Amino acid sequence: MELAEFRTALDAWLEENAAELTPTHPSAGSIDAEMEHLNKVKRLAYDAGWMRWGWPERIGGLGGSTLLRGYLGEALSIRGFVQPGYYSMTEVLVPTMIDYASPELAATMAPRQLRGDETWCQGFSEPSTGSNLGALTCRAARTDTGWRVNGQKVWTSLAQFSQRCVLLTRSGTPESAHKGITALFVDMDSPGITVRPLHTMHGVDEFCEVFFDDVDVPLDRMLGSEGQGWAVAMDLLPYERSTALWHRGAYLHRQLQEALSSAPDGALSPHDVGAALEALYALRARSRNTQYRLAAGERLGPETSIDKLLIGIADQAVYDVVMTGLADRILFGDDETSAGWRAGFLYSRAATIYGGSAEIQRNIVARRLLDLGADT
Amino acid sequence: MDRDDLKLFSDSLRQAAERHTDGDPRGFDAALEDLGWRDALLDEPSGATAALFAVQGEFNLASCALDDVVLAALGVDPDRTVAAVLPASGTHTPPGTLLSSTPVRDGRLIVRGLGSARLLDADEVVIVASRDGEPVVLRLAGSDLDVRAVAGIDPWGSWTGVETALTAATAGDAIAADWEQATIRGQLALAQELTATSRAMLDLARDHAVGRIQFGRPIGSFQAVRHRLADCLLAVESAQAACDAGWATPTRFTAGMAKVIAGRAGRTVARHAQQVLAGMGFTSEHAFHGYLKRALVLDALFGSADALSTEIATEVLATGRLPEPLGL
Numbered sequence: 001m002e003l004a005e006f007r008t009a010l011d012a013w014l015e016e017n018a019a020e021l022t023p024t025h026p027s028a029g030s031i032d033a034e035m036e037h038l039n040k041v042k043r044l045a046y047d048a049g050w051m052r053w054g055w056p057e058r059i060g061g062l063g064g065s066t067l068l069r070g071y072l073g074e075a076l077s078i079r080g081f082v083q084p085g086y087y088s089m090t091e092v093l094v095p096t097m098i099d100y101a102s103p104e105l106a107a108t109m110a111p112r113q114l115r116g117d118e119t120w121c122q123g124f125s126e127p128s129t130g131s132n133l134g135a136l137t138c139r140a141a142r143t144d145t146g147w148r149v150n151g152q153k154v155w156t157s158l159a160q161f162s163q164r165c166v167l168l169t170r171s172g173t174p175e176s177a178h179k180g181i182t183a184l185f186v187d188m189d190s191p192g193i194t195v196r197p198l199h200t201m202h203g204v205d206e207f208c209e210v211f212f213d214d215v216d217v218p219l220d221r222m223l224g225s226e227g228q229g230w231a232v233a234m235d236l237l238p239y240e241r242s243t244a245l246w247h248r249g250a251y252l253h254r255q256l257q258e259a260l261s262s263a264p265d266g267a268l269s270p271h272d273v274g275a276a277l278e279a280l281y282a283l284r285a286r287s288r289n290t291q292y293r294l295a296a297g298e299r300l301g302p303e304t305s306i307d308k309l310l311i312g313i314a315d316q317a318v319y320d321v322v323m324t325g326l327a328d329r330i331l332f333g334d335d336e337t338s339a340g341w342r343a344g345f346l347y348s349r350a351a352t353i354y355g356g357s358a359e360i361q362r363n364i365v366a367r368r369l370l371d372l373g374a375d376t
Numbered sequence: 377m378d379r380d381d382l383k384l385f386s387d388s389l390r391q392a393a394e395r396h397t398d399g400d401p402r403g404f405d406a407a408l409e410d411l412g413w414r415d416a417l418l419d420e421p422s423g424a425t426a427a428l429f430a431v432q433g434e435f436n437l438a439s440c441a442l443d444d445v446v447l448a449a450l451g452v453d454p455d456r457t458v459a460a461v462l463p464a465s466g467t468h469t470p471p472g473t474l475l476s477s478t479p480v481r482d483g484r485l486i487v488r489g490l491g492s493a494r495l496l497d498a499d500e501v502v503i504v505a506s507r508d509g510e511p512v513v514l515r516l517a518g519s520d521l522d523v524r525a526v527a528g529i530d531p532w533g534s535w536t537g538v539e540t541a542l543t544a545a546t547a548g549d550a551i552a553a554d555w556e557q558a559t560i561r562g563q564l565a566l567a568q569e570l571t572a573t574s575r576a577m578l579d580l581a582r583d584h585a586v587g588r589i590q591f592g593r594p595i596g597s598f599q600a601v602r603h604r605l606a607d608c609l610l611a612v613e614s615a616q617a618a619c620d621a622g623w624a625t626p627t628r629f630t631a632g633m634a635k636v637i638a639g640r641a642g643r644t645v646a647r648h649a650q651q652v653l654a655g656m657g658f659t660s661e662h663a664f665h666g667y668l669k670r671a672l673v674l675d676a677l678f679g680s681a682d683a684l685s686t687e688i689a690t691e692v693l694a695t696g697r698l699p700e701p702l703g704l
Contacts, residue, residue, distance in 0.1 A: 003704060067704050074704070253701045260696055274689035277698075278640065281633045284702040285617035291704055306613050309606075365609055366602035370582055373597060 042116030088244035140169035181229030238300035263325030319348035433572025472505025639681030
């Protein structure tokens with residue numbers, strides 16, 4: 001299937017099924033409804049075949065270029081059918097399964113994620129290791145049958161909805177740093193796991209604390225081999241900084257358009273709008289190139305930190321316009337639509353923090369792309 | 377011209393640029409003649425223009441090639457004896473205004489614009505003028521136009537200026553001009569040069585940061601310096617991506633955005649690189665200032681970043697519609 005053909009056919013399908021794909025829940029505050037709707041959209045798109053294109057046949061895909069996945073998420077986001085942050089978890093975690101899970105495990109699990117049967121989360125950050133991922137301490141000790149996990153994760157998006165977790169654990173000595181990390185694919189209903197959603201300042205309980213208390217994980221749930229967890233993480237992050245960003249860029253375009261349409265006359269100056277247009281255009285141009293590199297089979301690496309920095313800038317530039325144009329509603333509005341804008345604005349303040357802070361991205365750019373030597 | 381030919385052309389340009397160290401733009405123009413630049417331009421407008429202006433930016437060279445780019449876009453055969461008048465500083469409106477339209481020869485032609493060194497001795501000068509709001513191409517003998525050699529902030533650019541009013545008697549027939557196409561092509565060429573200029577400034581600063589030792593360690597080990605340089609690369613890569621998108625689909629919007637983002641990159645990189653290079657970058661013997669000054673001039677040609685961004689945003693506010701986003 002070629003992109004042009006896919007685009008035409010998908011656009012027609014989306015138009016035909018728009019009524020069913022459009023969310024009916026309020027635009028803020030109801031993450032349960034949001035997740036339910038997301039899984040419904042994925043299910044519909046999977047059954048119609050769209051969700052399977054761009055994925056290899058060995059995990060139930062239909063093959064074809066990864067650009068098809070890029071376009072599907074874009075098309076769903078720009079129409080407001082899905083929140084790309086939740087939708088794109090698929091783009092982050094399924095490639096990891098393909099690359100590092102046993103073929104049987106990948107073939108069993110990936111379709112469940114694509115079809116919206118399951119939600120997965122990503123257990124990376126810990127209370128004492130936010131930016132310094134290599135210092136994580138959530139402990140995995142070998143047992144006769146696998147691993148026993150003890151410790152805590154935090155900022156785990158959607159853990160309360162998740163059936164599985166891609167978990168980074170400390171399997172080596174505390175001093176083993178990057179070398180002593182092992183990645184596990186953990187069932188979230190395992191005995192010993194406690195999930196506690198965090199109440200955030202934007203009112204959407206998206207992030208959680210996850211506690212592991214003697215949680216047994218079978219050996220065949222290892223992603224990669226023992227001590228290969230850092231490689232798993234380093235290969236996963238470029239996915240988080242490529243297709244997922246392309247989708248978010250489409251969503252930001254929609255938000256900016258809606259803000260323009262909703263702002264009172266004269267509320268916005270060309271200077272305000274120009275700044276957001278520039279930031280969004282730079283992101284799209286860069287991210288587009290990255291999509292084509294991914295499709296050509298290039299291995300993505302630290303250069304995706306540029307994409308990640310650009311989306312932080314674009315996200316906040318767009319919502320700065322939203323804040324300027326819709327200040328009255330965001331500050332004083334108590335209707336559902338105002339609450340949605342308010343949540344969006346507040347969430348955008350985290351765009352330079354989550355998924356590796358802007359400072360960490362600049363460190364990566366300096367060390368890996370400009371070759372300025374080690375951080376001191 | 378296929379992919380390999382274009383690569384060969386690009387490599388030859390680079391070699392010519394490396395050999396051309398005396399700073400005289402006429403020398404580089406002569407090298408472009410030898411390389412068949414105008415044939416390449418006609419054969420492969422986007423690829424050849426991108427290749428040349430990237431090399432010009434990287435080596436901080438000046439040439440009269442922008443004339444050729446504009447002429448070709450207007451459908452006029454580019455030639456080394458034919459010059460094009462470029463828009464006045466900061467703008468991208470046609471440099472000419474033709475008052476009293478019929479017959480053309482009785483009209484007054486007001487010209488206010490910039491140009492390359494070619495304007496000084498061209499046999500023929502092509503001017504796009506607006507007549508009742510519509511752009512038309514006028515062709516004058518070079519000797520009819522009063523041209524001033526411009527030193528300004530960037531004397532190595534060998535820029536020229538025209539500010540004159542004359543009767544259009546010698547202008548020949550006014551033919552409808554595709555000024556939009558000329559603007560698109562000019563903006564993309566300049567955006568590409570600005571991007572390469574910016575990357576060159578970053579390279580200078582990066583090398584300095586690695587080699588310069590203070591407090592017993594390279595200054596590039598300090599996070600304040602590292603983050604400045606990271607922001608430079610961010611700006612350069614944004615500009616290159618915008619150029620790529622422009623070359624792939626040249627439209628009024630994509631070319632304008634490429635020019636805006638490249639213009640911003642020029643300012644951003646110049647500011648950070650200047651700070652990192654510190655005292656050394658402030659001397660005339662260091663290469664930095666040549667790039668800084670060129671970047672400022674390139675930003676002012678065919679619409680500055682500020683002016684273009686305001687213009688695009690004003691249109692968006694007037695229509696209430698964002699331009700179509702870049703697609704896959």
